Amino acid sequence: MSTNRKADVAIVGAGILGLAHAYFAAKRGRKVVVFERTPKAQGASVRNFGMIWPIGQRAGVAHQMAMRSRQIWNEILDAAGLPYRPTGSMHVVYHQDEADVAHEFVERAPALGYTCTWLSPAEVLQKSQSVNPKGLLGGIWSPTELTVDPRQILAKLPAYLAEKFGVQFRFGAAVRSIQLPRIEAGSEVWDATQAVVCGGDDFETLFSESFASSGIDRCKLQMMRTAPQKAGWELGPALAAGLTLRFYPAFEICTQTLPKYKKRVARELADYDRFAIHTLVSQTADGALTLGDSHEYGLAVDIFNKTEIDELVMKNVREFLIAPDLSIAERWYGVYAKHPDKAWVAIDAASGVRVVTAVGGSGMTLSFGLAEQMIREMQI
Secondary structure (H helix, E strand, O other): OOOOOEEEEEOOOOOOHHHHHHHHHOOOOOOOOEOOOOOOOOOHHHOOOEEEEEHHHHOOOOOOOOOOOOHHHHHHHHHOOOOOOOOOOOEOOOOOOHHHHHHHHHHHHHOOOOOOOOHHHHHHHHOOOOEOOOOOOOOEOOOOOEEOOHHHHHHHHHHHHHHHHOOOEEEEEOEEEEEEEEEOOOOEEEEEEEEEEEEOOOOOOOHHOOOOOOOOOOEEEEEEOOOOOOOOOOOOEEEEEEHHOOOOOHHHHHOOOOOHHHHHHHHHHHHHHHHOOOOOEEEEOOOOEEEEOOEEEEEOOOOOOHHHHHHHHHHHHHHOOOHHHHHHOEEEEEEEOOOOOOOOOOEEOOOOEEEEOOEHHHHHHHHHHHHHHHHHEEEO
């Protein structure tokens, strides 16, 4: 008689994408087990800004999915009693060509489903005490973005899923083989009807042949965090600066102004292009500020951080951010999977097994909307 443990659905990976798939499978009444190779999630899901950032997503399907994901985030965070900052976002600009891009975006974006407006310098400063007024030309205000503390969320959400929906978690259990119904994970053997693999940038352990032909690359980003700001100081809206306008695909609609701005950055700020740097600021649950970031592509990730990158980020941050204490308490790097053209990649790697990955730097933003779609498509 078989002694294998049994589940309806097995999820590989306890990052935010894996947890989102577990949530929707369990909501449908399925018996779900989640395998995570490390004692706790420590990949890209805990190494980011914690921004749910619809305004950065390409117009159309990706933006619609981001908005749906944001709605689900609100529901789960409220139900689980987890803190978040529904403070919206602000893109602040200090150069005329940045302002030109911002104006074009707020003219075109609302017709495509974005909620955003142009604010004058005075209006920006009314919404945020954190923005440097010197040379400020204005900004794009959007109320749709929210911020969570990724370390806190990834630590506490599994307990909520276990208590509310009976999801089982096997931390420290690396899945070595999936040949449904048999799954070998750590020292255990399980039987499952279906499986979803959300292994982040691990392309080698499972279904390596599928990854080899997928076109997926790796991206390394360097990030920093301050100590908690004193006296309850609040950042207000999450902040982005002009360099972000050339990075997120949402701004591709700015066909009249964006090419000119990109050319100027390439000419005058070549190092920012070399490391694909743009600058974002978010605030954690304890009041610390998360700052970054850079983007270096290639399957072989350089494990050594570059001081030059951190200095470039901080130089730009100090141009637009005013905060009580910008001394750095922590530095780290993250690695995520990214496809050059697609917002995500879903591969049916075997019968009943789907690999879901390559959400790029938008894992927090797209996770719940994407998982809802995947679970529906798989008829779980």
